[in-house]
Amino acid sequence: MASTPHVVVVGGGSTGCGIVRDLATRGVDATLVEKGNLTHGTTGRMHGLLHSGGRYAVSDRKSARECIEENMVVRDIAAHCVEETGGLFVKRPEDSEEYFREKLEGCRACDIPVEVIDGAEARRREPYLARDVEKAITVPDAAVDPFRLCVANAADAIEHGARVATHAEVTDVLVEDGAVVGVEVEHGDGPGKRSDHGPEGESRPAPGETETIRADHVINAAGAWSGEIGAMAGVDVAVRPSKGVMTVMNVRQVDTVINRCKPKGDADIVVPHETACILGTTDEEVDDPEDYPEEEWEVDRVIDELAELVPPLADARTLRSFWGVRPLYEPPGTGTDDPTDITRDYFLLDHDERDDLPGLTTVVGGKLTTYRLMAESITDHVCEKFGVDADCVTADEPLPGSEDFSVLRDYMDEFGLRSPVGRRSTQRLGSRADEVLKTDEPNPVVCTCEGVTRAEIRDAMTGENGAGADLNAVRIRTRASMGNCQGGFCAHAIAAELHPDYDEPTARAALDELYQERWKGQRHALWGEQLSQAMLSRTLHALTLSRDADPATLDDDVDFGAFDEGPENGPDDGARRDAPAGADTGGGR
Structure with a gap:
């Protein structure tokens, strides 16, 4: 294509914001549309953990390696979004010694820096840990502010000429002559629904109006809602939403990310974040990513089980609870029944190759920690399609606010x-x-x-x-x-x-x-x-x-x-x- 392609990104979570930044920094004309605020979906409802990869070092080593590599990148490019808390995988008497060894070996195999410390040293670092914690593995976990991170990515994209429109819900994917050629967007009406930024001098639809956005390519980065966007284009994106409930406590009982060193299970992590601690999480597959507030017993269970690791949690004040939806994707034919067994890896679905529908690509799965890597992969894919010869710079160029x-x-x-x-x-x-x-x-x-x-x-x-x-x-x-x-x-x-x-x-x-x-x-x-x-x-x-x-x-x-x-x-x-x-x-x- 002789002219610069115009690409529309659907979804304003970490992945979508990372994609629009990568596209814009490579000189691609890019527009991001998001039906709510940035982070409206899964990104704004996560536990704030910047993964070291330790959680996946036994069950999903590919994801673990990606996490530790991107963990270090995000620390470099977004220092103002990251608190370097460190992390501990702690073992209680009833936890498996064999699994502890598997965790340690898995971390080392994935090049995750680790150290084994005894229970006394773990309690010296975190005095509120339970007295019966026997030992722990240290890992480079960290706390990340997903809101600040997404805004910084969007701001950098805008500085490079992109348009970012929030409160702009996709109501239709436009298909003409067997190809996707854009989207139809309804702009939100009411106070504050005017967040539409981009190159100066370009007119913007008023709140309440419907806009047709023509594009050379559409990227579906809607996370748990990717199936809905796919359906508008007539293709099947089999996302398996998995609900996780989290609870926010009123103070920081710990300054280190605390993980329970046991095989998959609920209520096994405490993440210190700003002035509070976030407890999580559950893992329950659901049908609709919108229609299931958490049950009260889920909040109780999270608090009760984590109070075994950090006893003061039992008496702490619970500020609020919230739930997020993991946009898990499993390739057809895998047939996993338990959502905890589904890979946390990400997938790029080229609908031209898969469904004979040019003009649309979906990215689904993954984690916030690997958002930048996901964005690089799909931007490489789009640039190759349109003959754009430009290198990715997002791993090296600091985000706004993080330069020094x-x-x-x-x-x-x-x-x-x-x-x-x-x-x-x-x-x-x-x-x-x-x-x-x-x-x-x-x-x-x-x-x-x-x-x-x-x-x-x-x-x-x-x-x-x-x-x-x-x-x-x-x-x-x-x-x-x-x-x-x-x-x-x-x-x-x-x-x-x-x-x-x-x-x-x-x-x-x-x-x-x-x-x-x-x-x-x-x-x-x-x-x-x-x-x-x-x-x-x-x-x-x-x-x-x-x-x-x-x-x-x-x-x-x-x-x-x-x-x-x-x-x-x-x-x-x-x-x-x-x-x-x-x-x-x-x-x-």
Whole structure:
């Protein structure tokens, strides 16, 4: 093809954001469309682990090798998105000694740096570990912020000429003369649904409008929803969605990723992340990636089993719970019954070769840790199709905000902030900290739980590629409202920053959306101190803001007496397990 091809990427998770960045940095005209915010699907609902590969070193060594290689790449290109926590695979007395040896041998075979330490040393590093932990294997696990990572990839793609349109749902895949030639997109309507960024001077459809986007090639990177996109084009993409439930605790009981050293099973990992810990996870195959909030007993089981490893978890306050869907793919004919046996590898489906349908390629499977490798593979594939001769640079070129990580050590007092706030801000902003935080205007802390200042929030709203009135997009970029109060004490202050750029109805509608998203994940964690915290927030809002309704449904008839009196009640003891029906717990952390 003589001219530069135009490629549409469907899906704004880690894979889609990585693909649009890779395409754009190779000079390909690229457009990404995502039906919600970036990270709307699986990426925004993962446990925040940057895999060392240790979890797959026994069962899936190909995936393990890819993980350790990409682990090191992501640390280099996205230092401001990664906390180098390290990881431990710990053995309790009832755990198999043979499996411990297999894990150790598997890690070494995959070139994963490991060390065996005894129980005393493991507890010296992590004092809250159970006293009966016998020994552990150290691995280079880390915590990664998926929101920050995706935004950085999208920002770099935009800087290289790509268009990124969120709240833009694909309603049809266009097929003409036996080939895919583009997509039809419906743009979201309402406050904050104007996140559409790309080259200056190009017109954009208004919210509520339908747009036809013609393309030379379409990449289906919709994860667990890839089957739906495939069906629009008339091809079968047999994704097997597997649900995993995770629970967020109110403090960091550990500073290292803690894995249970046992064969496949549920509730075997604790990931420290920012000010909290994320406990996970379950693994249950489901039919629909949208229609199954977690069961209350799943949250109990995760906490109870992991409290055997870290006993203080039994008495900690549960902030919220959430579920994600793994977009597992199994080649036809494999016939695996247990989703834990399905490979975590990724697959590239060329529908021209497989289904005689040119113009469409699907990428499915994989993990966030290998997102960049997946993006490189599919971009190589597309460039080969169109004769684009350009090397991949995404493993070497730092993402925006990560060019000089040493900047994080230099800002403790630079901007007149208390040092913890300055440290947290510079960790989030990386090398952009100077331009964002150096302001002549007052810069108070708006979200005290996460240490987010007005300057950060205003930058997320109005800066280059800002989120506008979409406060959930602001949350994703800054972590504002994601701390212990879950927006109870700060959401209204965040919304106030919309003045004077937006009118009062827009600000109120945006605040409603933020409250609803924060409330969803709390509804299955309402017992003990967390129930008291939720009632405090509700009372505060009712008395000071005249907000008496259930923030999730805007109804005023919530029966709080239906919630649990404590997590010790059995499955038939009522209360929390008979909580109000229809409690949707999606939407990320």
